[in-house]
Structure formats: structure tokens, C-alpha cells
Amino acid sequence: MGNGVKAEIIAVGTELLLGQISNTNAQWISEKLALHGVNIFHHSVIGDNYDRLTSLFSLAQDRSDLVIVTGGLGPTDDDLTREAASEILKKPIFEDQETMRNIESYYEQNGQSMSPNNRKQARIFEGADILKNDVGMAPGMAVQKDETLWIFLPGVPREMKAIMEQSGFPYIQNTFPNQSPIFSRMLRFIGIGESQLEHELRDLISAQQNPTIAPLASNGEVAIRLTAKAESETKAKELVQATEQQIYERVGDFVYGYDEDSIEETVFKLLKEKNLSISAAESLTGGQFVERLVTLEGASSVCNGGVVCYAKSVKENLLEVPKLIISHYGTVSEACAVSMAVNVAKKLESKIGISFTGVAGPDEVEGQSAGTVYIGLYVDGESPFAKRFYINGDRDMVRTRAVKKGYELLYHHLKQKNY
Template sequence: MRQASAEIVAVGTELLLGQIANTNAQWLSETLASIGINVHHHAVVGDNIRRVEEQFRISGRRADIIIVTGGLGPTEDDLTREAFQQMTDMDIVEHGPSMKKIEAFFKKQQAAMTPNNRKQGRVFAGADVMENQTGMAPGMIVTHERKVWVFLPGVPREMKRMTTDRVVPHLQQLIGQDTVIKSTMLRFMGIGESRLEDRLHDLIQQQTNPTIAPLAQNQGVAIRLTAKAASDQEATHLIDQTKATIMEKVGDYFYGVDDATLEESVSSLLERRNQLIGAAESLTGGMFTEKLIAVPGASEICRGGIVCYDTKVKENVLNVSPDLMRQYGTVSKACALAMAENVCSLLDSDIGISFTGVAGPASSEGHPPGTVFIAISEKSGKQLAEKYTFQGDRQTVRNRAVVKGYELLYHLLK
């Protein structure tokens, strides 16, 4: 199958009520584009068997590959199987391994398994069944009237894992691998999207293979390079060449490729240096430490942290001098430095980092919301402290403070 076109059909009334956005379709579209499959339509239909079947008929007529998300769960609202059966007369059978898994889950939880849970272990006879690594309902790939139907769970985590592990390789084989599409994401921080685009303007204009697409991200900015070539080797070469040109222009802001996060990059740098870090967090409330401990292998680089939201904790646990806090306030460079220095020694670490400031909504100690001090203190005696003014609501201010902390560490450690 060459130049296959795809359609993504989401089943779920919650989408039609506006309770959630169809981010599954976005992610799947991006993924299909990266392997050279054009998506021509998205469709969303509610949990209504007649309308789902009708939509399936429309989608089956106009696309070669139909990817259906949702409606595979245990409840009466989950009607994807039934609608497809009405259209195709395919048999639905119990899938042994999935049933066993569901039964084992309820046994392990010591919970009674209600009859509707058996529904999740039912699949189309002859389907290519895809095990659900992170949930219960398996996925399926079925061919009907020469169209390829892929059924995926609606839970994003489950859908993504199954797509990456099983659907992408299946489709790549299907469309014939005489061109290789390779894509990589270069990640930058400390530079805005427009400034990055400005610096790379000529390159972006002239470049066709790989294509260069700048994207705004939660943590900084990313550039997606997508190359088409006759071989994997050639595609890699094309990407490497363009990457080198980009690095010449904006390499100072680069921190990682693909799924790299700032906290992972900082973790790797700490691990390479064999150093431990500890954080004293006031307004960020544990967010900095939480992100670090989310990275597997965290015990090599972090013993823990102190959340010192209240002045008493700064004083009694972190031993910040009450005189210092009276004189300069807790939202001050002096307090931030003392917090970083003291958490470093209290947790017997090589580096201490601290966050103190005003998350809002109210002002504090005369400072408006968004005022944040971040300090870093090393065992070696080296110290730095910076004042920032972040825009946004309570949660945004706290998020930005944490990202900034990781940026500071990345520059310090690399």
C-alpha cells in the first residue's frame, strides 16, 4: 500500500460535551506524519451505536487506514466493538490472555470483578490483538474490505504505548519501506520561539530535506527535523548535517534531543559528575524535587529535599537565622542563599538549590506575585542567587520558577 491515507475516529461523548480536547488525534496525527502517512480526516462521535456505525461506514469509504480510539472499556457506554460488528458481521470472541490478565488484576487487588469487566477481554475473531502494557483493554488490528482498522484504548497513556510498540511498525511494513522517514527533536531553553526562528530564518526558508519546524514547548523551544531518504543511514546523515548547522547558530541554548527533559539532562550531568543535589523549596512546594525523583535512578543524584513553606521550617529545620529573615525578609537574596547553603549541608550533598518567592494570588512582604529568588550553593563554596519576576497565575509562577532552576543548573553543570 503506497500513499496510504488515514482517518482518526474518536468515540466518546465526553469529547462532544467539551470535557476534554481530542489530544489523542493530535498525537496520532503527528506520529503518522512522521512515518509518511497523510491523515485526511479526524472524526469524533458519541457513545451512540447507530451514529458510531454510520461514522465507521463514512470513514471506511474515504480512508485506507482507520484508527479508532476509545469505546473499548467495560461500561455500557463503550460501544466501539458492537458498532463495528454491526457493520461487518465479524464474530467477537474472548481473548484468553487478556481475560487472564483482567482476572489476575482483580485477584491481586482483592476486588470483586463485576461482569462488565469481561467485556474488555473480547476481541474480533482473527484480529491481530495488541496487549495493553499499561491498562486493561487490548487493542486490535483488523482488515475489512481491504481497509486496515486499528482499535486503540482512549486513555492517552495506553494508546501511545500501543501505537509506538505495535501500530507504527505494523503500518511501516504495510506502506512498504522504500523511503525511510527519520525525525528528531532538538530542544533549547533560554531563547524564545521568535528569536530562535529569527536566527535560523534563512536556513528554515531554504531547507527542504530535512524540514525544520520550530515548536513552542512547556520547557523552552524545540526544533523538529524530518528527513526522507532511501536508507536509514542516509536519513541520519541528512539530519546530522542540518543539526550541525543549527548548533553553530544556537548551540548555546541546546539541552537535549527527542524526549529529553531539562530534569533528565540535569540528572545525567549530576550522575556524570558523581554529585548529589538537595533542594530547599518554599513557593515551589516540592515541585523541583518531585521532578528529579520522577527520573529513574534518582537515588544516585538526590537524597531528598526540604519543603520550607512556613518560616518556622526555614528556621527550625533548615537553620536559617531568624535575624537574617527579619532583616532581609524571607523573599530575599540573603534568605535564598542561606536556604541553599543550609540544605546542601543538612542533606550532606554537593549542591544545594533554593526557591523562595511570592506565588500569589496575594502579595507578600511587600513583593508582588511573581517575585522569585533562586539560589545555588556548592559544597566548594561557589554561590549564586538571582531575582526573577515571572508573569502568570499561582501555578504558572511556580512552574516557571522550577524550569528556571533547572536552566541555571544546566548551565552550571555542563
């Protein structure tokens, strides 16, 4: 879809304006619509106020081909989306029997009694198509008014997504067919900074047209989104693949995955493929490295466990880091990181041991400045080593980025070796 379709998203709810919750719905819908080739021209957030709602809805009706409204369909008195839209769209509201039955059975199944105000959630516009809500009560609705298609959705993200995936996007596609499809792919990089990446690809980025090349930086890693438009999805895919190939030739060593991939998933697959087990000794990171690994299904096949060794005594007594190392080099040192990595692998009977020790901040420790991090790596049969990193940011950022660095170190080490 797309070339001529002007879309806007309206999020209704005073709590959004007060910053009590983030407007994640608009972000998600925009991202998905972009893949369908729909251009979003406006995002609005508006409180639960009848007069303001009617004036915004009236403006949207005049300027957009597609209006998606989230929120304000609930059972309470401040849920005013239906009433305000009814006035602007000149569509009376009635109680839909089938929706009412669904709501009643929802309460019966959960053994609860329904308060009368829940009847409000079964009220729909005359002439609207109902978009079924399989995970909640208020259904979505699609209404055509003159040249504009309106989609009304509940504000609960889980419900909104389920309705859009199941019926909303197909409905929009049927209403606005024959638009140029879009194909988008994300390349994920680790171990190269955003400025270095842009420097390596600067001629490609400045010559970009179709596909577009958009670098995006997040905590400790970088991504590039490639997006192409063409007369068919296959053609758009081919355009993306050609540019991807050029990028790969220059900086392919730093690409660890695509789209929704995470660095821990990529490392997990490598460990599995090479039949290696890992355990971690975590001082600075407090268990975050292992936590990220064990959230993945099947992690028990590669992860034996971890030791959170925050106190010096735990490093000495449980991990048996020699007292001499600690008294001579300190806990924030290469020697300590190496000893932690070797000993945790041996104690937890793993092929690989990884360790994290450092200064999260804000104060310095043992004369080492905040952001100093040592990551130790031991692979059975190889010489252990540790690397020092300086990480900027507050306590949380230092810890999160240290975990990312650990995965980066592992990824580059495992990738090159044939175990």
C-alpha cells in the same frame, strides 16, 4: 510509508465529546504515524450513537486508505463500534474462541467472576486479523475492505499503545510498503526564548524544505523538531544531522538534550559525572525541585534531600537564616536566598545547595510583586550567589517555571566548570 497513504483517526466515545477525558490517543497515533511517513488527513471524535457512527464510517471508507478507530469495543450496550462497522464493511461478527479463552483466564487469574456482557469483547469481524492485547481484554482487529485498511483498537490508552507497538504499526507497514521513511529529532533548549531562537535561525527556517524546522514552546523551555523524508532512514538521518549541525553552531550553548530528555535528567547526569551531591531549600516551590529529581532512577546518589521552608519561622529556626537578614532585607531577597542555599548544603552535608524564595501571587509580599523569584546557588568552595527573575503567569506557572529556572541555572553553571 506515506506519500500516497491518506489516513484518518476516529475516536469513539461520548465522554470525549463531553470533555470528561482528553483525546490523547489520536495525538499519540498521529505522532507515531508521522514517523512512519503516513499523512493524517482527518481527526474525528464521535459519540456512542449508531446512526452517526455508520455515516462517519461510510465517509471514512470512501475517502481514506487507512482508518484507525479507537474506543467503543467494550462490554456495555453503548459500545457500538463493532455493530456500526459491521454494517458498513459488510463483515459479519462472530465470537472468537481463542479471545474468549483469554478473557476467561484473565478473570480467573484475578480471582474475579466474569459478567456475561464481557463475552461481547471477544466478538470480531469475519476475515479480520486479530491484534493481540497483552495488557487487557478486547483485542485489536485489522480488516481490509476494498482499498481501505481498517484498524480497530480499544480506547484505553495503555492497551491501545501496547497493541499498536506490538502489531499495529508493523501491520500498517506491511500493508503500505515502499513509502519514503521519515526521521525526526527533537532538540531541546533552555535559557533562550522562542522569539530569540527563531530570530537566530530565521534564515534557516525560511529556507527550510527537507528537513522541516518546527519550533515548539512549552512551559519554560523551547524545542525544535527537525523532520526529514528520504528514500532510506539513513539518508533522512543524514539530512537531519546536517541541519542540526548548522543550528548547533549558532545556538548550541542552549541545547541541553534531545527527544525525550528532560532538563532534570541532564542535570542529574552532570551531577553524577562530576560526583556532586545537592540539596534544596524550597519556600516558593514547595518541594517541586527535589520531587523532579527523585523521580529519576538512581537519584539517591546525587540528592541528599530538601527542606520545604514555607514559613518565616522555619527559615529562621531550622535553616538558621539570620534574623537580621530577614528583618533588614525580607524573605524575598537575594540575601535570604543566598543564606538558604549555603545553610541547606551545610545542614544536609551536600556539595551544592540551591534555594527558591519568591512571590507566587496573586498578591504582593513585602512590597515585591507577584512573579518575583530569587534562586540561590552555593557550590562548596565557591562564592554563593542568587539571581532574581520575573516570571509571568498564575501561581502554578510561577512555581513550575521557577523550578525550571533552577535547573537551567544549575545546568549552565555545572557545564562550564571542571569539578
